[in-house]
Amino acid sequence: MNNTPQTKRDFLKYVLGAGVLAWLASVVYPVLAYLKPPKQGEVEVTTVKVGPLSAIPKESGEIVRFGTKPVILIRTAEGDVRAFAATCTHLDCTVQFRKDLGVIWCACHNGKYDLSGRNIAGPPPRPLDPYRVVIQDGDVLLSKKS
Amino acid sequence: MSTLGKKLYRWVDDRVHLGDLIEFMGKKYVPVHRGSIWYYFGGVTLFLFLIQVITGILLLLYYKGSEDLAFESIQFLMSKVSFGWLIRSVHSWSANLFILAAFIHMFSVFFEKSYRPPREMTWLSGMFMLFLGFGFGFSGYLLPWNELAFFATKVGTDIAGVIPLVGKPMMIFLRGGEDVTGATLSRFFGFHVAVLPGLFTVLLGIHLLLVQRQGMSEPLGAEDSPAADKKTMPFFPNFLLRDLLFWLIVLNVLAILAVFFPWELGQKADAFAPAPAGIRPEWYFLFMFQTLKYLPAQLWIVDGEVLGILLFALAGILWTLVPFWDRKSAKGQQSRIITYVGIGAIVYILVFTILGWLF
Numbered sequence: 001m002n003n004t005p006q007t008k009r010d011f012l013k014y015v016l017g018a019g020v021l022a023w024l025a026s027v028v029y030p031v032l033a034y035l036k037p038p039k040q041g042e043v044e045v046t047t048v049k050v051g052p053l054s055a056i057p058k059e060s061g062e063i064v065r066f067g068t069k070p071v072i073l074i075r076t077a078e079g080d081v082r083a084f085a086a087t088c089t090h091l092d093c094t095v096q097f098r099k100d101l102g103v104i105w106c107a108c109h110n111g112k113y114d115l116s117g118r119n120i121a122g123p124p125p126r127p128l129d130p131y132r133v134v135i136q137d138g139d140v141l142l143s144k145k146s
Numbered sequence: 147m148s149t150l151g152k153k154l155y156r157w158v159d160d161r162v163h164l165g166d167l168i169e170f171m172g173k174k175y176v177p178v179h180r181g182s183i184w185y186y187f188g189g190v191t192l193f194l195f196l197i198q199v200i201t202g203i204l205l206l207l208y209y210k211g212s213e214d215l216a217f218e219s220i221q222f223l224m225s226k227v228s229f230g231w232l233i234r235s236v237h238s239w240s241a242n243l244f245i246l247a248a249f250i251h252m253f254s255v256f257f258e259k260s261y262r263p264p265r266e267m268t269w270l271s272g273m274f275m276l277f278l279g280f281g282f283g284f285s286g287y288l289l290p291w292n293e294l295a296f297f298a299t300k301v302g303t304d305i306a307g308v309i310p311l312v313g314k315p316m317m318i319f320l321r322g323g324e325d326v327t328g329a330t331l332s333r334f335f336g337f338h339v340a341v342l343p344g345l346f347t348v349l350l351g352i353h354l355l356l357v358q359r360q361g362m363s364e365p366l367g368a369e370d371s372p373a374a375d376k377k378t379m380p381f382f383p384n385f386l387l388r389d390l391l392f393w394l395i396v397l398n399v400l401a402i403l404a405v406f407f408p409w410e411l412g413q414k415a416d417a418f419a420p421a422p423a424g425i426r427p428e429w430y431f432l433f434m435f436q437t438l439k440y441l442p443a444q445l446w447i448v449d450g451e452v453l454g455i456l457l458f459a460l461a462g463i464l465w466t467l468v469p470f471w472d473r474k475s476a477k478g479q480q481s482r483i484i485t486y487v488g489i490g491a492i493v494y495i496l497v498f499t500i501l502g503w504l505f
């Protein structure tokens with residue numbers, strides 16, 4: 001009964017508006033989704049065999065591969081073997097062992113961690129994530145701490 | 147003009163009325179005053195941009211944008227291709243001079259308060275172009291895929307990642323994944339040679355159109371003095387020739403730098419090597435980088451760098467929006483505070499850049 005030209009026009013406006021919105025969404029959504037890179041099916045690495053303990057000198061540190069991640073393997077002066085994620089907790093640089101300072105050092109902003117992975121100086125906000133080290137038949141094995 | 151030239155001119159003129167354009171050029175005057183020298187830096191920036199386009203296209207003929215080939219393709223370019231080293235060196239140096247010239251241009255406009263009405267849009271388009279310039283620098287830095295660039299990109303994109311809420315998705319978008327990998331290189335390559343140049347060209351068109359439409363800005367207070375007292379020079383040919391002279395000087399400086407200080411390539415990036423000592427970003431990011439270095443890990447309850455980044459972002463936004471909050475200049479009055487803000491910014495940038503350079 002209220003079919004005046006006014007309400008008819010309103011109705012048309014809504015239909016048109018909703019149509020434009022739906023059209024925009026159907027264009028924008030695929031583009032946004034496209035920009036987001038898909039998760040790569042990474043092979044889940046659980047354990048890595050680094051090599052014989054005898055080959056690692058005391059007071060040394062080196063980067064080893066753990067899947068796609070770098071891990072720093074430290075052998076202290078006492079002969080302890082420890083491993084941490086080599087990714088600095090500050091802004092993602094890769095850390096290194098500094099024999100002269102006796103610390104794990106990040107060159108990017110001069111961050112320092114002690115040999116237990118604790119952040120002791122500079123900007124790093126958190127300790128390095130530890131990895132589990134097991135010595136089995138004289139070989140060094142690395143695995144993720146759960 | 148030869149008769150052929152005249153004929154050609156008439157042919158074009160019949161269709162698009164070149165006469166109007168020539169009359170417009172002939173009526174264009176550039177104000178002459180103690181600050182006139184600063185007018186040239188906009189043109190110099192434009193000139194350096196043109197050099198970037200030309201050398202960039204030349205580099206594209208040999209560059210290969212992939213993780214395994216990028217570094218080697220530049221090695222090849224520099225050692226085997228005739229004058230390859232020169233083209234690359236010019237591109238790198240001119241990129242740096244471009245940013246420098248843009249900075250000078252920006253600060254001169256800032257101190258003259260030329261952003262005041264009616265030129266707010268010119269200022270905004272210029273600031274957006276400067277930000278795009280940073281984007282060019284940041285993305286181009288990674289393309290040779292060397293150690294320094296690899297870690298600088300890790301740090302730079304990680305910084306984007308600490309911004310609350312939008313940071314993480316933005317970082318993944320930039321990196322093309324969780325880490326800096328070949329996927330990042332592909333994306334940066336695309337940004338550097340397609341996305342950024344396209345956007346930049348549009349902004350540049352708007353910027354130049356506005357300058358033509360509104361004419362050169364005059365110093366504060368000079369607008370009110372009677373027209374007869376004003377000194378001007380014709381744009382064509384007087385100003386244009388001086389412009390060209392400046393371009394020639396810049397070209398010489400560029401040639402000297404590129405030939406005598408060729409741009410190094412460094413070591414190929416390796417995701418399983420520790421970050422080398424002495425890693426630093428391009429000099430125009432250095433003052434921010436150095437600030438982050440001095441901030442403690444925790445300030446009260448926020449991460450030091452989150453605070454630093456938010457403060458820089460805020461400062462950048464305020465700086466960009468200066469035409470809209472500098473009420474005094476808008477009314478044609480001298481605004482001391484703005485001048486002090488500008489001097490403060492320059493001193494801050496200089497001090498932290500030098501500190502970053504030394505330590």
Ligand code: FES
Pocket residue numbers: 088089090091092093106107108109110111122123124301
């Ligand atoms: S990334 Fe390691 S200290 Fe900043």
